[in-house]
Amino acid sequence: MPPRLKRLFGVVLLLVFVFFYIWVMTDVGAVVISRAEGPWRMLYFALAGIAWIVPAGAIIWWMYRPRRTGP
Template identity: 45%
Template sequence: MRVRTRKLIGTVVLLVFLGVYAWVAVVVGAGRITLAPHWAQFAYFLAAGLIWVLPAGLLIRWMQRPD
């Protein structure tokens, strides 16, 4: 697969993934986590704000692979 094709596919997948991930994080953050202690809320929002970087980084590495 050519780099250009991988970049197109990767961009679409990344945008869909980030949209779904953000929606799930907001639903969880606005739901049950509001009843948790402050330290648990902090831990959740810290983790939710950083976990998306791992799959995005792997996808970007795949997109940048040479032909």
């Protein structure tokens, strides 16, 4: 895959992932917030706010990984 096309695909994939992640975490958060007490709410938001970094980092790493050539 050409590098420019790979990066374009990666950006679209990253945007779709972030949108979907926010949607799911918001719905889950609505349930968690309604049932949890203060410290558990803060823990949920801290984990939900950090957890997206690993998959997003993997997508970015894939986008900028050099293309292999040769055997």
